[in-house]
Amino acid sequence: MTGAALKPRGASRTGWARAGADPVAAVRAAEALRDRGDILGAAAIMAELCRLFPHLPYGWRERAILRWRAGDGSGAAHDFARARAADPGNLLTLVQSVRQLAGAGRLDEAETCLSAFPATPDQAGRVERLDQLLAYLRQHPEAEAMRLAMAVRSSPRHLDTASVEARIGAALAGRQPFSLIRLGDGEGAWISDPDEEGGRFRSLYRRNRKRIxxxxxxTDALIDRRDFLDLRERFLATIPAASVVGVTYPERIRHEYGIASPDGVPSCTNVLRHVAPLLHRGDTSFCTHDIHLDLHLSGALQRLTTAGHPIGLISCHPALAAALMRRPGIRVAAALLVPEEKRFAAIIGATGMPGAHYPDAFGRVTTRLRNRDWTGVLWLVAAGYLGKLYCHEIAARGGVAVDIGSIADAWSGKATRPGLADLARYRLDGGDQPGPAKP
Structure with a gap:
């Protein structure tokens, strides 16, 4: 049945008029409004769609998603139930329903909903992963993850932005080695062990690894490649060896569990599970995973880079080193290029780097880092998962390595993350300029 055949009479409400009284166009119009932040406008269209076409599933589903994002769990559950009743076999509705119920802590209902999935070979993998997600939520509930996140935040070893700046500055002044690395959901996917608990979460973990x-x-061709798997042990060794480790914070945990994210929940939680023992041994300090943003916005990166120390740079941006050198007080001693993250290739543009980051560029960069002493050099590293290994190599040779991640993209005018949408805040010459942090 076409959208034109479904047009009702007398649909003249303002929000509905934008959609042309076509239910398919209505959903698209509502999604566009939602993405622009006009939640009320999107909700008005969905309410009218549900009133005029109660037998269609997608109006109920999209309204449920709006309610879910607004924190109306019971309303979302009601609308998802209406969507399932309208089309019991709709896979998107079933997936969203399972996640909404799980995010609301209604795991028994989520499992009942999961049982409604078509018992077909092409859906077996999806069902298995959702089943493992629900099992993970039972094994590691939000309360456990929040407890771990709060234990890090409340630890005497947790540093605020000023303290991180002071630690970096002290390492440079004292010509001491230093490494700051950040562990996000990508690193969490590789901290997660598919063989843990007898492989209970194997399918879920492997899917997350492939995604990242x-x-x-x-490409996910490296998923079972022996040399890349062996690299994981080297990556894990960088964590207790680091001076400061940025990890997931309570607000992020609340968000990931609230949407029952199949990648965010296990990846972020497993980072916390992995680092928790370090709170009571060794001398590693901690900070928020978003420390790179805070260091920029506070002006700390500008103060550190213009303090007279030679700068090293690892990034995928060919012009960034020259842009840094045009800034007064900055001297770039070394700049190493790596290929861009392929998900953001369209945003970042051509880098001119041949080959793949692993193993091609990784081997070249590692060899270069191992060939000299880096004492007194401040390295800014923006190289993803492999960047943690670069930070480790730099510190092992006396240097100071700071994982700046997507700040390098922002400095290059590339908004690769939602948080960087307002690029004006992240100009290379941006950030507040308060006085230097006190040691």
Whole structure:
């Protein structure tokens, strides 16, 4: 049945008029409004769609998603139930329903909903992963993840932005080695062990690894490659060896569990599970995973880079080193290029780098870093998962390495993350300029 055949009479409300009284166009119009932040406008269209076409599933589903994002769990559950009743076999509705119920802590209902999935071979993998997500939520509930996140935040070893700046400055002044690395959901996917608990979460973990490999390298061909798997042990060794480790914070945990994210929940939680023992041994300090943004916005990166120390740079931006050198007080001693994360290739543009980041560029960069002493050099590293290994190599040779991540993209005028949408805040010469942090 076409959208034109479904046009009702007398649909003249303002929000509905924008959609042309076509239910398919209505959903698209509502999604566009939602993406622009006009939640009320989107909700008005969906309410009218549900009133005029109660037998269609997608109006109820899209309204449920709006309610879910607004924190109206009971309203979202009601609308998802209406969507399932309208079309019991709709896969998108079933997936969203399972996640909404799970995010609301209604795991028994989520499992009942999951049982309604078509018992077909092409859906077996999806069902298995959702089943493992629900099992993970039972095994590691939000309360546990929040407890771990709060333990990090309340630890005497947790540093605020000023303290991180002071630690970096002290390492440079004292010509001491230093490494700051950040562990996000990508790193969490590789901290997660598919063989843990007898492989209970194997399918879920492997899917998350494949997803992040495609983000990093444009392919998941490395998923079972022995040399790349062996690299994981070297990556894990960088964590207790680091001076400061940025990890997931309570607000992020609340968000990931609230949407029952199949990648965010296990990846972020497993980062916290992995680092928790370090709170009571060794001398590693901690900070928020978003410390790179805070260091820029506070003016700390500008103060550190213009303090007279030679700068090293690892990034995918060919012009960034020259842009840094045009800034007064900055001297770039070394600049190493790596290929861009393939998910953002269209945003970043051509880098001119041949080959893949792993193993091609990784081997070249590692060899270069191992060939000299880096004492007194401040390295800004923007190289994803492999960047943690670069930070480790730099610190092992006396240097100071800071994982700046997507700040390098922002400095280059590339908004690769939602948080960088307002690029004016992240100009290379941006950030507040308060006085230097006190040691």
């Amino acid at each position: 490999l495609r983000t990093w390298f444009g």
